[in-house]
Amino acid sequence: MKQHTHKLSLFKILFLLKLLFKQTSIVVECDGTGNESDIEAWLASNGGATATDNCSDVTWTNDFNTLSNDCSTSITVIFTATDACGNTATTSATFAVQDSTAPVAPETPADVTVACASEVPATISLTATDNCAGEISAEGVDTTVAGDCPNSFVITRTWTFVDACSNETSISQTITINDTVAPAFVEELPASLTVECDAVPTVATLTATDNCGEASVAFTESTEQGQCANAYVVTRTWTATDECGNETTHTQIITVQDTVSPEITTQAKLVLL
Numbered sequence: 001m002k003q004h005t006h007k008l009s010l011f012k013i014l015f016l017l018k019l020l021f022k023q024t025s026i027v028v029e030c031d032g033t034g035n036e037s038d039i040e041a042w043l044a045s046n047g048g049a050t051a052t053d054n055c056s057d058v059t060w061t062n063d064f065n066t067l068s069n070d071c072s073t074s075i076t077v078i079f080t081a082t083d084a085c086g087n088t089a090t091t092s093a094t095f096a097v098q099d100s101t102a103p104v105a106p107e108t109p110a111d112v113t114v115a116c117a118s119e120v121p122a123t124i125s126l127t128a129t130d131n132c133a134g135e136i137s138a139e140g141v142d143t144t145v146a147g148d149c150p151n152s153f154v155i156t157r158t159w160t161f162v163d164a165c166s167n168e169t170s171i172s173q174t175i176t177i178n179d180t181v182a183p184a185f186v187e188e189l190p191a192s193l194t195v196e197c198d199a200v201p202t203v204a205t206l207t208a209t210d211n212c213g214e215a216s217v218a219f220t221e222s223t224e225q226g227q228c229a230n231a232y233v234v235t236r237t238w239t240a241t242d243e244c245g246n247e248t249t250h251t252q253i254i255t256v257q258d259t260v261s262p263e264i265t266t267q268a269k270l271v272l273l
Contacts, residue, residue, distance in 0.1 A: 030097050058083055060079060071163060071165040189206070190204045203236065
């Protein structure tokens with residue numbers, strides 16, 4: 001009886017040595033749906049393991065439960081091969097998910113050039129698509145490089161889309177602010193004219209408006225003397241200037257003359273000697 005038991009044990013040992021395994025761990029890219037098809041295919045292949053038995057077919061089982069739907073996750077699964085007599089052997093392999101793919105950015109907004117700071121378009125939210133997270137929204141962030149005046153600068157507006165695994169994609173829009181529009185006078189502009197020396201008009205007061213804000217008006221006057229005291233030319237210049245140095249100038253030329261002869265108001269008296 002002891003000899004029979006010894007032979008049975010030896011047969012069992014030899015039997016177990018014929019269960020052969022070659023498992024394979026795997027890393028797949030996140031697909032946003034829990035990688036269900038990938039895990040199902042991997043489990044169906046028993047993680048790449050194989051087994052043979054000299055007496056019967058081998059039945060496979062595993063202890064897989066669930067896989068979290070994260071951009072970076074992994075699970076170690078134990079695979080068990082069982083023959084018809086209940087003899088078993090196990091192996092393990094790891095199924096891992098990674099996300100190395102950056103989000104796909106939307107179309108970049110077109111670059112824009114405007115005249116005034118007040119015309120800069122408002123920041124908007126844009127949405128990218130990600131292989132793992134689906135939609136990712138981001139607000140534009142402005143970086144400003146100042147120019148020479150309040151309405152001369154450049155904005156770089158950048159949208160950065162970052163997924164849960166820190167993969168990121170950025171797009172940028174350039175907004176150029178450049179005021180080249182000169183101010184406009186408000187009042188009717190005084191015309192050039194020729195007048196007698198006693199009819200020189202007073203200086204007109206002019207104001208100006210600007211497309212981007214305020215404008216100041218400077219006035220200058222010069223006189224060029226003619227052939228006599230009451231013959232000369234007056235040049236009056238009004239210059240409207242905005243905050244970026246754009247100018248509008250109006251010049252009035254007044255030609256002053258004296259063509260009227262003197263008028264005798266008292267006749268000379270006859271004096272008898």
